[in-house]
Amino acid sequence: MKYEANWESLDARPTPEWYLDAKFGIFIHWGVYSVPAWGPKEAYSEWYWFNQRMRGKRGATTKFHEKTYGKDFDYQDFGPMFKAELFDPAEWADIFVRSGAKYVVPTSKHHDGFCLWPSEDANRTWGRPWNSVDIGPKRDLLGDLTEAVRARGIKMGFYYSLYEWFNPLWLSDRDRYVEEHMFPQFKDVVTRYKPSIIFSDGEWDMPAEKWRSAEFLAWLFNESPCRDEVVINDRWGKGCRHKHGGYYTTEYGAGLAGATHPWEECRGIGYSFGYNRNEPLSNYKSARELLLVLIDLVSRGGNLLLDIGPTGDGRIPTIMQDRLVQMGEWLEVNGEAIYGTRAWKRSCQWTEGERPDQEYTEHRVEYNVLDTVGTHPINGRAVKQAFFTSKPGILYAITPGWPGKELVLKDITPSKNTVVTMLGVDGDLKWEAVDGNLVIQVPQLSVDEVPCRHAYSFKVTGVK
Numbered sequence: 001m002k003y004e005a006n007w008e009s010l011d012a013r014p015t016p017e018w019y020l021d022a023k024f025g026i027f028i029h030w031g032v033y034s035v036p037a038w039g040p041k042e043a044y045s046e047w048y049w050f051n052q053r054m055r056g057k058r059g060a061t062t063k064f065h066e067k068t069y070g071k072d073f074d075y076q077d078f079g080p081m082f083k084a085e086l087f088d089p090a091e092w093a094d095i096f097v098r099s100g101a102k103y104v105v106p107t108s109k110h111h112d113g114f115c116l117w118p119s120e121d122a123n124r125t126w127g128r129p130w131n132s133v134d135i136g137p138k139r140d141l142l143g144d145l146t147e148a149v150r151a152r153g154i155k156m157g158f159y160y161s162l163y164e165w166f167n168p169l170w171l172s173d174r175d176r177y178v179e180e181h182m183f184p185q186f187k188d189v190v191t192r193y194k195p196s197i198i199f200s201d202g203e204w205d206m207p208a209e210k211w212r213s214a215e216f217l218a219w220l221f222n223e224s225p226c227r228d229e230v231v232i233n234d235r236w237g238k239g240c241r242h243k244h245g246g247y248y249t250t251e252y253g254a255g256l257a258g259a260t261h262p263w264e265e266c267r268g269i270g271y272s273f274g275y276n277r278n279e280p281l282s283n284y285k286s287a288r289e290l291l292l293v294l295i296d297l298v299s300r301g302g303n304l305l306l307d308i309g310p311t312g313d314g315r316i317p318t319i320m321q322d323r324l325v326q327m328g329e330w331l332e333v334n335g336e337a338i339y340g341t342r343a344w345k346r347s348c349q350w351t352e353g354e355r356p357d358q359e360y361t362e363h364r365v366e367y368n369v370l371d372t373v374g375t376h377p378i379n380g381r382a383v384k385q386a387f388f389t390s391k392p393g394i395l396y397a398i399t400p401g402w403p404g405k406e407l408v409l410k411d412i413t414p415s416k417n418t419v420v421t422m423l424g425v426d427g428d429l430k431w432e433a434v435d436g437n438l439v440i441q442v443p444q445l446s447v448d449e450v451p452c453r454h455a456y457s458f459k460v461t462g463v464k
Contacts, residue, residue, distance in 0.1 A: 254359070334398070386403075423459060
């Protein structure tokens with residue numbers, strides 16, 4: 001099928017099934033900003049240059065920068081300091097495999113315009129070397145990581161920022177910026193690395209028509225070397241989010257309420273996407289909370305893109321490795337209830353009590369999954385006892401903690417052929433139908449016999 005350069009045609013393209021099956025991906029924010037690696041405790045450290053220049057001399061980043069590096073030290077001077085001397089792409093890929101992630105999305109470039117591949121367009125429009133091959137690491141970071149990740153069987157894509165805060169062309173002539181810089185550069189990085197997924201960003205200053213997004217996407221879907229597999233998000237121009245694109249995005253939020261269109265929640269393990277040396281331990285989510293976020297999102301039909309922020313010398317911080325590996329240990333046992341599933345007719349089972357409200361918007365909403373789960377109401381407030389996912393003929397019930405001696409799944413009608421098992425435990429479980437509910441006898445296991453931590457998956461075949 002040939003796609004036309006208009007949203008009616010582009011939006012008719014089905015989202016490739018691999019993405020709907022994958023559920024869990026790794027976001028990576030890594031670049032020149034990883035050298036200062038600093039922001040206020042609740043800020044995006046990758047916005048360092050913008051905050052330093054645009055928030056005034058009374059701003060925290062400006063004060064930090066002048067105190068630490070001096071008033072005459074420009075952001076561009078961090079470029080040669082970004083050396084990535086400890087970067088081992090095979091080691092990173094191994095961590096991603098151990099995490100259970102099915103796709104990886106690093107920043108090919110962020111809003112500072114610095115590219116992690118040999119972009120001649122970046123050098124030309126900035127009037128200086130501004131990519132990782134010509135300064136700093138002297139290495140094609142995006143290419144090396146792409147090769148290592150794909151060698152381990154994981155889908156690989158990238159993030160690409162449409163705009164660049166202080167690019168001379170962007171500041172002087174936005175039409176020329178799109179024509180002479182963004183368009184050829186975007187085509188270059190796609191042609192080189194053949195991404196399975198593109199996370200576009202930095203689109204909000206102009207409508208899609210000014211970015212020529214429909215024209216680019218028609219090329220991507222019709223002519224590019226990744227045209228059959230590539231998945232795109234919804235950030236293609238002012239007003240596009242949650243209207244156009246292969247999947248809709250939310251950021252540090254609760255995702256979306258249902259599965260009417262593919263969607264993905266992206267967030268860091270801490271408050272920032274880029275590594276922030278100033279973040280306290282309290283900012284970092286526990287493995288339990290991150291797992292419950294993943295389960296909750298998948299039960300509503302979404303994906304989780306969980307971010308890590310490597311250091312300027314190329315290391316994934318140990319606390320981030322720990323969280324990823326713990327998620328992978330759980331997925332090794334329970335992945336059947338996550339990968340390849342679809343939302344069921346209801347996403348979860350609530351206890352009695354008043355259900356809390358949850359806001360679903362694009363960016364930064366209150367979302368505390370730990371406050372919404374349990375076995376019994378909390379002070380009269382309902383909590384989620386089980387999350388549901390499904391495959392044809394199969395229902396999975398995932399409990400956010402050990403359910404006790406029996407698990408009662410409400411308003412579920414078994415058939416005479418129903419079989420119930422617990423993932424990670426041998427043998428079928430006893431069950432009975434009682435007053436329209438499915439009552440499952442939970443196996444009584446010792447601490448050493450419990451198959452995992454944090455949440456437990458029950459597989460039920462043949463239910464209505």
